[in-house]
């Protein structure tokens with residue numbers, strides 16, 4: 001998959017794109033990320049990319065022209081993919097959306113800065129707006145990194161064969177169960193016995209129950225939409241009535 005990122009701060013991306021799983025995916029040719037600096041596309045003498053807002057108000061607004069030209073240069077003719085503006089009023093980035101975006105041949109991500117982008121550029125150069133949450137960042141660059149990282153996990157081969165994006169929090173509408181590693185005992189705290197006995201069916205059942213409990217505790221709002229059997233719903237209701245009871249088995 002190819003992801004183009006249009007930004008006035010391309011230098012912000014290097015360490016994120018070079019390190020860890022994204023770095024490996026790029027080396028293996030599974031993910032092709034190209035950074036495009038919007039500034040050289042400015043038709044103005046001093047290569048400005050922003051100006052004061054019409055109607056007054058604080059801050060600067062990014063000019064439409066450099067963005068439109070940068071977008072045209074990156075997309076060329078017969079573009080197949082999605083052109084996305086990272087912005088706070090967009091559709092919220094979720095696991096389902098990341099999975100959907102990972103099926104595209106190409107994504108183009110436009111990062112805003114300052115007070116935002118001239119609406120005419122958004123009306124003519126992008127297909128949709130995506131937000132990474134209900135808060136305001138100083139720029140779209142961090143949002144573009146978050147989107148790239150979470151979409152990349154769904155590209156076949158990006159995660160090692162032992163890892164699966166489908167076993168993480170949110171993939172089935174539930175949060176993940178707690179994880180433990182060595183040593184078995186640390187500072188007097190032990191690992192749940194069920195994880196040590198090698199019985200995979202029991203481990204899977206325990207993890208499922210822990211997922212249900214974690215979701216009920218941290219994000220009860222998710223339970224309404226999650227795919228629980230009637231038996232699981234009954235079990236969870238019982239646990240929540242008597243929270244200190246043993247939940248193994």
Ligand SMILES: C[S@@+](CC[C@H](N)C(=O)[O-])C[C@H]1O[C@@H](n2cnc3c(N)ncnc32)[C@H](O)[C@@H]1O
Nearest residue numbers: 086087088112115116131132136137139140143
């Ligand atoms: C300071 S923000 C502009 C906020 C804008 N004036 C508003 O109130 O909606 C600058 C840029 O950061 C990016 N940005 C800010 N918050 C974001 C969010 N939650 N998700 C995605 N991008 C965001 C957008 O690209 C935006 O153009």
